[in-house]
Amino acid sequence: MRVIEVNDYYELSQKAAEMIIDQVRKKPDSVLGLATGETVLETYAAIVNDYQQNQTSYRHIRTFNLDEYIGLAADHPNSYHYYMNEHLFRFIDIPMSQTYIPNGLADDIPEECIRYEKLIGQCGGIDLQILGIGRNGHIGFNEPGTSFDSTTHVVELAHSTRKANSRFFSSLEEVPTHAITMGIATIMKSRQIILLASGERKAHIMSQLLEGEVTPNIPASILKTHPNVTIIADKEALSLIG
Numbered sequence: 617m618r619v620i621e622v623n624d625y626y627e628l629s630q631k632a633a634e635m636i637i638d639q640v641r642k643k644p645d646s647v648l649g650l651a652t653g654e655t656v657l658e659t660y661a662a663i664v665n666d667y668q669q670n671q672t673s674y675r676h677i678r679t680f681n682l683d684e685y686i687g688l689a690a691d692h693p694n695s696y697h698y699y700m701n702e703h704l705f706r707f708i709d710i711p712m713s714q715t716y717i718p719n720g721l722a723d724d725i726p727e728e729c730i731r732y733e734k735l736i737g738q739c740g741g742i743d744l745q746i747l748g749i750g751r752n753g754h755i756g757f758n759e760p761g762t763s764f765d766s767t768t769h770v771v772e773l774a775h776s777t778r779k780a781n782s783r784f785f786s787s788l789e790e791v792p793t794h795a796i797t798m799g800i801a802t803i804m805k806s807r808q809i810i811l812l813a814s815g816e817r818k819a820h821i822m823s824q825l826l827e828g829e830v831t832p833n834i835p836a837s838i839l840k841t842h843p844n845v846t847i848i849a850d851k852e853a854l855s856l857i858g
């Protein structure tokens with residue numbers, strides 16, 4: 617695992633965007649794995665800015681998002697479909713038909729998980745996966761205790777995750793209880809992975825991740841066994857490293 621320490625969130629976002637744009641330029645038909653959440657927001661803004669300045673093209677790119685809430689329609693402001701459209705897709709030239717996000721309204725959710733997992737394989741697998749990290753070490757919505765062998769599946773969200781995400785909803789009760797997420801094995805099949813961590817609220821988990829062992833109690837710890845992982849973290853996120 618390579619760790620790039622940057623000064624702050626701005627630098628983190630610039631660096632992450634630069635690595636994604638590099639990948640897109642080197643392989644214009646790349647398959648990208650994308651995350652939602654607060655950390656990646658400015659990375660997407662930097663990609664949009666580059667698109668406007670330099671016309672980097674996403675016409676042949678395909679994207680797979682890590683996860684989606686069950687029960688929220690694509691046009692619900694808190695769905696990850698909505699998030700991706702509002703923060704990235706509608707500002708670049710990627711055809712919407714090449715952007716894949718699990719369907720949280722599918723009639724048959726277990727079947728949707730199988731379909732999504734297969735689709736990633738049919739597209740040749742993910743070249744570059746972007747990850748954030750939960751304060752409990754989750755990646756995607758793979759909460760502590762999730763099997764390292766898991767593929768795309770349904771999860772019941774941990775109370776702490778629902779609480780953390782309730783800042784985007786009007787109340788905790790409105791946060792869905794379940795989601796579809798790529799599994800840990802799905803994420804680990806990606807050829808390259810970038811994990812982003814910013815701010816003091818990620819400091820504790822980053823010290824556990826970087827100084828602890830590989831354990832299902834910290835799902836992100838499995839990344840230590842992957843041959844091509846880069847962590848981009850700012851000083852605050854790394855402030856508890858001894």
Ligand code: F6R
Nearest residue numbers: 651652653654655748749750756
């Ligand atoms: C979102 C996702 C989550 C987030 C994580 C960090 O698609 O997969 O694992 O990356 O919860 O979220 P933020 O960036 O909001 O701290």
